[in-house]
Amino acid sequence: MSRFAELRKHLFGGTTSNARQFGMIFTLVGIVALFEILTNGLTLNSGNLITLVSQYSYILILAIGMLMVIVAGHIDLSVGSVAAFVGIVVAKSMHTYHLPWPAAILLGLVVGALIGAWQGFWVAYVGVPAFIVTLAGMMLFRGGNQAIGNAETIAVPQGFRNIGAGYLWEVGPDTGYNNLTLLLGLLACAAVVVREWRARKTRQDLGAEPAPLWVSGLRLAIILAVIVFATLRFAGGRVGTSFPISGIILAVLVLIYSFITRNTAGGRHIYAVGGNSRAAELSGVKLRRVNFLVMVNMSALAALAGMIFIARASASGPQDGLNWELDAISAVFIGGAAVSGGLGTISGSIVGGLVMAVLNNGLQLLGVGSDQVQIIKGLVLLLAVALDVYNKRQGRFSVIDSIMRPFRGSTPIPVTPTPTPTGTEPAKTPVAG
Amino acid sequence: MSEAPVLLEMRSITKEFPGVKALSDVNLAVRAGEIHAICGENGAGKSTLMKVLSGVYPYGSYAGEIVYQGQEVRFSDIRASERAGIVIIHQELALVPGMSITENIFLGNEPRRLGRIDWKSANRKAAELMKLVGLNEDPDTLIKDIGVGKQQLVEIAKAFAKDVKLLILDEPTAALNENDSQHLLNLLRGFRERGITSIMISHKLNEIEQIADSITIIRDGRTIETLDVKGQGINEDRIVRGMVGRELSSRFPDHTPNIGEVFFEVSDWWVRHPVSAERMVCKGSSFNVRRGEIVGFAGLMGAGRTELAMSIFGRSYGTYLSGRIVKDGKEIELKNVADAIAHGLAYVSEDRKAVGLNLLDDIKTSVVAAKLSKISKAGVVDKAKEYQAAEGYRTSLRIKTPTVDEGVVKLSGGNQQKVVLGKWMFTDPDLLILDEPTRGIDVGAKYEIYGIIQRLADQGKGVIVISSELPELIGLCDRIYTVFEGTITGSIERRDADPETLMKLMTSTKKMQMS
Numbered sequence: 030m031s032r033f034a035e036l037r038k039h040l041f042g043g044t045t046s047n048a049r050q051f052g053m054i055f056t057l058v059g060i061v062a063l064f065e066i067l068t069n070g071l072t073l074n075s076g077n078l079i080t081l082v083s084q085y086s087y088i089l090i091l092a093i094g095m096l097m098v099i100v101a102g103h104i105d106l107s108v109g110s111v112a113a114f115v116g117i118v119v120a121k122s123m124h125t126y127h128l129p130w131p132a133a134i135l136l137g138l139v140v141g142a143l144i145g146a147w148q149g150f151w152v153a154y155v156g157v158p159a160f161i162v163t164l165a166g167m168m169l170f171r172g173g174n175q176a177i178g179n180a181e182t183i184a185v186p187q188g189f190r191n192i193g194a195g196y197l198w199e200v201g202p203d204t205g206y207n208n209l210t211l212l213l214g215l216l217a218c219a220a221v222v223v224r225e226w227r228a229r230k231t232r233q234d235l236g237a238e239p240a241p242l243w244v245s246g247l248r249l250a251i252i253l254a255v256i257v258f259a260t261l262r263f264a265g266g267r268v269g270t271s272f273p274i275s276g277i278i279l280a281v282l283v284l285i286y287s288f289i290t291r292n293t294a295g296g297r298h299i300y301a302v303g304g305n306s307r308a309a310e311l312s313g314v315k316l317r318r319v320n321f322l323v324m325v326n327m328s329a330l331a332a333l334a335g336m337i338f339i340a341r342a343s344a345s346g347p348q349d350g351l352n353w354e355l356d357a358i359s360a361v362f363i364g365g366a367a368v369s370g371g372l373g374t375i376s377g378s379i380v381g382g383l384v385m386a387v388l389n390n391g392l393q394l395l396g397v398g399s400d401q402v403q404i405i406k407g408l409v410l411l412l413a414v415a416l417d418v419y420n421k422r423q424g425r426f427s428v429i430d431s432i433m434r435p436f437r438g439s440t441p442i443p444v445t446p447t448p449t450p451t452g453t454e455p456a457k458t459p460v461a462g
Numbered sequence: 463m464s465e466a467p468v469l470l471e472m473r474s475i476t477k478e479f480p481g482v483k484a485l486s487d488v489n490l491a492v493r494a495g496e497i498h499a500i501c502g503e504n505g506a507g508k509s510t511l512m513k514v515l516s517g518v519y520p521y522g523s524y525a526g527e528i529v530y531q532g533q534e535v536r537f538s539d540i541r542a543s544e545r546a547g548i549v550i551i552h553q554e555l556a557l558v559p560g561m562s563i564t565e566n567i568f569l570g571n572e573p574r575r576l577g578r579i580d581w582k583s584a585n586r587k588a589a590e591l592m593k594l595v596g597l598n599e600d601p602d603t604l605i606k607d608i609g610v611g612k613q614q615l616v617e618i619a620k621a622f623a624k625d626v627k628l629l630i631l632d633e634p635t636a637a638l639n640e641n642d643s644q645h646l647l648n649l650l651r652g653f654r655e656r657g658i659t660s661i662m663i664s665h666k667l668n669e670i671e672q673i674a675d676s677i678t679i680i681r682d683g684r685t686i687e688t689l690d691v692k693g694q695g696i697n698e699d700r701i702v703r704g705m706v707g708r709e710l711s712s713r714f715p716d717h718t719p720n721i722g723e724v725f726f727e728v729s730d731w732w733v734r735h736p737v738s739a740e741r742m743v744c745k746g747s748s749f750n751v752r753r754g755e756i757v758g759f760a761g762l763m764g765a766g767r768t769e770l771a772m773s774i775f776g777r778s779y780g781t782y783l784s785g786r787i788v789k790d791g792k793e794i795e796l797k798n799v800a801d802a803i804a805h806g807l808a809y810v811s812e813d814r815k816a817v818g819l820n821l822l823d824d825i826k827t828s829v830v831a832a833k834l835s836k837i838s839k840a841g842v843v844d845k846a847k848e849y850q851a852a853e854g855y856r857t858s859l860r861i862k863t864p865t866v867d868e869g870v871v872k873l874s875g876g877n878q879q880k881v882v883l884g885k886w887m888f889t890d891p892d893l894l895i896l897d898e899p900t901r902g903i904d905v906g907a908k909y910e911i912y913g914i915i916q917r918l919a920d921q922g923k924g925v926i927v928i929s930s931e932l933p934e935l936i937g938l939c940d941r942i943y944t945v946f947e948g949t950i951t952g953s954i955e956r957r958d959a960d961p962e963t964l965m966k967l968m969t970s971t972k973k974m975q976m977s
């Protein structure tokens with residue numbers, strides 16, 4: 030095997046993989062580089078990176094929940110309205126009823142989960158399609174927001190604002206950088222190294238051949254370089270700013286949910302339900318419970334996103350959360366999820382969300398009007414998915430985001446994504462075309 | 463026959479998938495007007511070869527050349543091959559369940575007049591085609607309301623709506639019962655008389671022996687030989703020798719049963735059809751299984767054997783009305799599949815694609831899917847154990863795949879069946895219910911699966927085998943229940959089991975005195 034073929038095989042996971050995700054990482058790098066040049070270095074400067082994270086963290090949080098909803102074969106159109114509804118409830122509880130802010134956050138999460146239980150009940154136990162249930166929810170909770178807030182804006186107290194507008198504290202000696210952010214970066218580096226090492230060891234223990242040492246080394250070097258660069262940028266911003274608290278919340282959620290979707294029985298069940306619900310049922314998966322929990326989880330995350338948003342905006346208003354569902358859904362599909370369910374990853378959705386975020390941000394920096402931004406975003410979504418469909422049809426060599434996941438047998442790519450009811454073999458074209 | 467000109471020649475066809483060489487240097491020559499059979503083990507490359515021929519894998523994605531009617535052809539897609547008169551009927555049927563017979567026959571090929579579908583001529587032509595294939599149904603009947611046997615005939619009618627010269631059938635009789643299979647074979651004989659050439663893939667060697675003029679045998683992606691049936695006096699054993707490369711003296715491994723006490727008992731089991739309330743699919747069925755016993759269920763298509771099995775397996779079919787299940791002396795209630803699995807039941811379904819597997823999964827996740835708790839702690843899956851479990855079944859069941867990281871879609875039909883089998887063996891069941899376990903499986907693998915079933919029985923488990931092939935039940939089972947229209951009509955011990963006795967009980971309501 031040539032060096033190049035070897036690199037390709039190990040870096041991108043050979044035959045089992047997810048082409049779109051990997052392609053999206055390149056797209057993301059490309060878009061970042063493009064805007065970096067067009068904006069004369071504004072894109073990757075500290076201030077902008079910090080804004081980018083705090084401005085889009087709530088969309089990415091929604092994308093996490095949405096990924097699971099879509100993998101299970103549903104959709105949630107109500108997330109923006111739910112976020113707005115929870116926002117106003119939380120704001121009012123603090124403003125009018127003087128609830129302390131930690132209690133208000135708890136209240137918000139509970140309200141979100143209850144809304145999710147309401148929607149999950151209709152989806153899982155009554156069997157109304159999620160599209161309809163959440164379309165109804167979209168109207169219901171938008172109306173609820175305006176009813177509770179009298180269509181007015183309600184301010185939130187200072188302590189609460191930290192979850193959306195806060196940064197890591199300044200502690201320790203004066204290094205010219207934010208010390209906690211540096212520490213965080215160091216931890217991330219250590220975690221990546223340990224992970225790569227353990228992945229190699231697991232493969233060895235199983236008797237499978239691990240990637241050659243130099244491939245591991247190269248992969249590590251790239252990731253570490255990115256982390257170090259980001260750390261210095263985030264830590265080196267204007268004094269008083271650093272890595273945003275909302276970014277930390279997001280990072281923690283990404284870690285937790287990646288673990289859940291990849292490594293737990295519950296996560297497996299979501300993929301099983303979306304991939305073939307009848308087969309899942311006959312394997313002992315409790316369909317209704319899975320569907321119910323996925324919907325509950327989505328609304329709880331929407332509640333969190335709504336709170337982070339009002340914390341950043343320092344007030345809750347009637348227009349909050351408009352069109353969020355569109356951004357979240359786009360992120361998930363750009364990130365490689367299948368419309369028919371059963372396929373997709375958290376990391377992919379985050380990359381998809383970042384593509385949208387950088388695009389938005391870059392275009393704004395360039396002073397492009399919001400009308401044109403919409404048009405460009407729409408085209409990007411369409412092209413990203415079309416390219417993927419085209420690649421699948423060509424039966425191309427498929428590649429993986431093994432940069433992010435050194436050891437994982439990921440889901441394969443079927444040639445046509447939907448197994449039809451007659452059980453046609455995915456590798457074939459219907460006879461009558 | 464051998465004087466007839468060669469209609470089709472495939473020369474040194476090589477087809478690779480990432481990591482797998484499915485075909486290497488395969489040659490196939492088919493004479494005009496003959497029925498040419500292709501035989502080979504699961505994963506030998508039969509379906510792949512036919513997909514190359516019919517343009518599913520377009521020119522350029524394989525190496526080698528195809529010469530058809532004296533000219534080299536390069537099909538870019540399936541429509542191009544259809545225009546040349548080559549029509550393939552795939553291993554899995556490609557019909558739209560919610561559409562009528564007529565609509566399906568003309569799907570994508572609708573007769574038009576002035577831009578509109580001409581239903582009048584469509585209906586007339588459909589009636590002709592249905593007569594041609596011997597399908598006696600109202601053309602407006604929906605596909606989902608007719609059985610597989612008739613669906614297969616609709617596929618053939620659909621092929622004939624397209625002016626076919628070369629008909630390719632990939633395991634057409636795998637899901638059919640004896641009668642429907644015979645009907646189909648007679649049809650093929652009729653086509654041969656009209657000068658139509660057919661290529662047929664099948665694992666049912668007795669059918670091949672009956673009908674084929676010549677046989678090409680493929681093993682591990684290579685052509686082994688082409689046999690001339692009439693000239694060389696070919697029999698089943700000869701074909702098997704070519705397929706597996708050695709003599710296979712018996713179709714069933716030797717086995718001395720070691721049967722213990724009754725441990726699983728179902729009594730007076732009533733189940734209603736899921737939609738039509740007045741139809742009963744199980745009418746007071748009672749049966750039992752002893753430890754170490756292999757129990758067969760014989761019946762015609764639609765007798766309700768699958769329905770009985772599934773309704774016991776956590777009420778996953780129909781509406782449960784009444785009945786008792788006693789296991790190890792205790793009455794148990796199995797309200798859902800999770801209960802059934804927890805009580806040591808396993809059900810390997812007959813339709814692996816629709817309900818047996820998640821086709822998006824890879825092999826290792828499929829194998830452990832029905833009992834994740836066995837390899838997880840506090841809900842967290844141990845991937846090393848998962849990998850080891852899957853590797854274990856890959857070796858013991860001889861699943862043909864480079865690694866267990868491979869997606870199950872990429873496996874050949876027979877190997878997918880082995881994955882499903884592994885999935886349920888992994889749950890360590892006390893009672894394993896196998897519904898048509900060898901459908902679409904080659905002779906060698908069948909022998910292996912029989913061996914596996916016998917070993918499970920020897921470990922003291924009970925095994926139920928539902929099969930439409932009487933020889934299989936007679937050769938494998940210690941006792942056979944016969945089912946007719948939802949009623950269990952008899953229980954025959956191994957020494958009394960012969961096709962005539964079973965057939966009689968499978969076709970009449972009269973209950974035999976239970977022994």
Ligand SMILES: Nc1ncnc2c1ncn2[C@@H]1O[C@H](COP(=O)(O)OP(=O)(O)OP(=O)(O)O)[C@@H](O)[C@H]1O
Pocket residue numbers: 456479480482483484502503504505506507508509510511553862871872873874875876877902904
């Ligand atoms: N789309 C694909 N991607 C990768 N490998 C494939 C694909 N399709 C088939 N294969 C591999 O090619 C080989 C031949 O498969 P094929 O389906 O032709 O077997 P077959 O002879 O028809 O077997 P069966 O009797 O089980 O239907 C198998 O090893 C299979 O795993």
Ligand SMILES: [Mg+2]
Pocket residue numbers: 508509510553632874875
């Ligand atoms: Mg095949």
